[in-house]
Amino acid sequence: xxxxxxNAFVLIAIAAVxxxxxxxxxxxxxxxxxxxxxxxxxxxxIVLWVGEAMNMAVIGIFMTALLTFMGVITPSDMFKGxxxxxxxxxxxxxxxxxxxxSTTIPTRIAGFIMKWAKNSPRKLIVGxxxxxxxxxxxxxxIPTCALFASLxxxxxxxxxxxxxxxxxxxxxxMIAIPAGSVxxxxxxxxxxxxxxxxxxxxxxxxxxxxxxQWMAQGYPIGLVLTVFVxxxxxxVHKPEAIxxxxxxxxxEMVNGNGPLELREKKxxxxxxxxxxxxxxxxxxxxxNLLNATCIALAGTCLFMFPGIEVLTWDDYSSKGGWDxxxxxxxxxxxxxxxxxxxxxxxxxxxxxxxxxxxxxxLVFLLISxxxxxxxxxxxxGPAVAGLAVIPIIDLAVKAGINPVAAAILVSFxxxxxxxxxxxxxxxxxxxxxxxxxxxxxxxxxxxSIIVIVLVAIIIPGxxxxxxx
Numbered sequence: 047x048x049x050x051x052x053n054a055f056v057l058i059a060i061a062a063v064x065x066x067x068x069x070x071x072x073x074x075x076x077x078x079x080x081x082x083x084x085x086x087x088x089x090x091x092i093v094l095w096v097g098e099a100m101n102m103a104v105i106g107i108f109m110t111a112l113l114t115f116m117g118v119i120t121p122s123d124m125f126k127g128x129x130x131x132x133x134x135x136x137x138x139x140x141x142x143x144x145x146x147x148s149t150t151i152p153t154r155i156a157g158f159i160m161k162w163a164k165n166s167p168r169k170l171i172v173g174x175x176x177x178x179x180x181x182x183x184x185x186x187x188i189p190t191c192a193l194f195a196s197l198x199x200x201x202x203x204x205x206x207x208x209x210x211x212x213x214x215x216x217x218x219x220m221i222a223i224p225a226g227s228v229x230x231x232x233x234x235x236x237x238x239x240x241x242x243x244x245x246x247x248x249x250x251x252x253x254x255x256x257x258x259q260w261m262a263q264g265y266p267i268g269l270v271l272t273v274f275v276x277x278x279x280x281x282v283h284k285p286e287a288i289x290x291x292x293x294x295x296x297x298e299m300v301n302g303n304g305p306l307e308l309r310e311k312k313x314x315x316x317x318x319x320x321x322x323x324x325x326x327x328x329x330x331x332x333x334n335l336l337n338a339t340c341i342a343l344a345g346t347c348l349f350m351f352p353g354i355e356v357l358t359w360d361d362y363s364s365k366g367g368w369d370x371x372x373x374x375x376x377x378x379x380x381x382x383x384x385x386x387x388x389x390x391x392x393x394x395x396x397x398x399x400x401x402x403x404x405x406x407x408l409v410f411l412l413i414s415x416x417x418x419x420x421x422x423x424x425x426x427g428p429a430v431a432g433l434a435v436i437p438i439i440d441l442a443v444k445a446g447i448n449p450v451a452a453a454i455l456v457s458f459x460x461x462x463x464x465x466x467x468x469x470x471x472x473x474x475x476x477x478x479x480x481x482x483x484x485x486x487x488x489x490x491x492x493x494s495i496i497v498i499v500l501v502a503i504i505i506p507g508x509x510x511x512x513x514x
Contacts, residue, residue, distance in 0.1 A: 057099040061090035069116070074392075080118045081389035087112055088380050088433070092424055095373070096468055103369045106376025119383045127382030131339045132242045132428070133375035136186075138342025139236060140367050141349050142317055143189040145356050147365070149310045152181065156197040160293065167215050167285035168277065174198060174219060175226035175276040179268060182230030183237045184317065187427075187461070187471050189367060191227040195475050198223055202480075205292040213480070215285035220480040221489065222276050224472040228427075229272050231461040232454075233264035235338055236324060239374045240431035240460035243381075244453035245338065247436055253449050255514045256328030257338065263454070263508035271500070275464070275493060282489040313349075313356045320345035370470075374428050381432025394437035401445040407502065409447050410455065413438060414502040417459035418494055425468035431460035450514045451506035458501055464490035 068086025073079055091109040095102055110128055114121045146152065159173035174194055182190040202216045231238035235245045235257055248254050306314075320341055327336035349357040384390040397416055401409045417438075421430045434456050442452035463469045467476035467486055476486075 053097065054099040057094055057097040061093045061099075064093065065090045065112070065116075076395075077389065077392050078387060081384070081387035081392060083116055083118050084113070084380070084383040084387050084389045087116070087118065088384060088424075088429065091376070091380065092426060092429065096425055101369060103372035103376075106373045106380075110376045110379040113379065113383050119379075119386055123382060123386060124379050127379035128375045130375075130378045130382075131246050132239045132378050133371065135242050135339045135342055136239055136371040136374045138339060138344075138346050139184075140186060140371060141342075141346035141357060141362060142320070143185045143367065144362055144365050145313045145316070145349055146181070146185060147189060147193060148357075148361070149313055150306075151310060151314070152193045153197060155181070156194065156201075160201065160288075163288065164293065165288045167218070167287055168280045170201075170215075170288060171218050171222045171280050171285065172273055172276040175222040175272050176269060178223050178226035179230030179233065179272045182227045183233040183265070183268070184321065186367065186370065187227045187231040187238055188370060188474060190230070191224045191471050191474050194223045194227070195220065195478070199478065201288075201292050204294070205289050213286065214283050215288070216480040217485055218279050218283040218285040220475040220478060221283075221472070221486055222279050224467075224475050225275050225279070225462075225464060226272050228462045228469075228471050229268050229275070231427075232458045233261070233268035234324075235260050236321075236342070237264075238427070238461055239377075240427045241457045242339070243428075243431045243435040244439070244457045247439060248450060248453055251439065251443065251449065253439075255450050255454075257324045258328035259512050259514040260454070261325075262512050263505065263514075267501070267504055267508060271497065275497075278493055278496075279489050283485070309356055312354050316345060316348050316354065316356060319348065377426065377428040377432050380429065384433050385436055390433045390437045391440070394434065394441055398441055401441055404445070406445075406447045406506070409442070409445050410451065410506050411499065411502040413442075413452055413455050414459065414498045417456050418463075418498055421459055421463050421469070422465050425463070425466070425470075427460045427463075427469065431457060434460070448506055448509055451509040454505050454509065455501060458505065462497075464493045464497070466490070 065086045068083045073082045087109055091105055094100065094105045099105065110124055113119050114124050155177050156174070159177050160170065163169035163173050178190055178194045198219045202213060202219065205213070205215065232241065235241045245255065245260070323336060323341045324338055327338060327341065330336045346362070348354060350359060350362070398412060417430065417434055420434065421427065424430050435453060438456050439449045439453050442449040463472065465487055466483060467473050472486070
């Protein structure tokens, strides 16, 4: 048996010990046995996901089944949590990712960024981070990161970096691309599943936020933060200049593809229709008429309509990223278990139980710091959002602060991580060997501290200005 197989068995053993321990060790005060077991299963799943013990969808499906075998929740509750709106939103939006990845549009964007940057490494890093963020606002984070990382590696090769790890530009670029991707994922409700948890729950408590309101705070804050993060990374890691050979590569990226093909124009048209429909949903009183998830599903079908045919069903089913989609479904079931058993509520109250006695700024600051830290410890954005969104919103209502701002803070830090490459998005570029854990921590720890404070001020302020 190879080393990877041995590691898988070790990880499975660790997860098993955690889950068994959750069934036998004494429960903390206020935590039921089922809640304790839900924590054990969630932590066990995270161990297997982070260690890549097996396919991520297989891990998720098995763990959700384990919820019922152990009596944590009923099968009907498990199926309801798994197949919720977040799962179907992923089913719908992954068509955008699949369609865009099959065009030359990302390559053209990267080429224009390089031409704009010229020999300036800082401008290149800012450009790649912002370009990734903009696409990630409507595409899934990991595929967007993958697209720009592959383009970034082409640039690095042209810049005389045949071996990963020999270039400070490569180090900076491969940290900045996933950073831009995760920040972009927060910028619209369509940017990722972490946002849909909040977007769908807020109307249920009488505090809805429209697609336009989310965008109105998300895009300006997200783009400014992306530029700040890129500049901060270039200040810390000090990348070298870009060579003339790399600039020639930029010309090839822009000019070598010729004009947009008809299929690529159709792709952009369908995405534009979906985006207009999402914006229009903000002005339709009946929230069921233009539901964000239903728009995503209808747009997926439109990609495949006769006469449009940007995607075929075979392309969609084979290249659509079903592993991540089923993982998100399983996270929904695990999160429902944590909510139904009171585990998530207990976790929030144990850390922020006295929030009603604090100033609003202090509450927002502690929410910002808490979710940032939880995401470092639980490197799965959907899992963090599933666990924290509803308890934090309920806490905000009790504390008398804006629940919409609290929910967006949770969504932001559920998507964003700067400290360790253990989340799936930075893990994608970490595997190429351009930077180490220490490199990311060197810039990520001070960056996280700064951003924790900034978003705790800016996001609530923007929500107040926008009336949400």
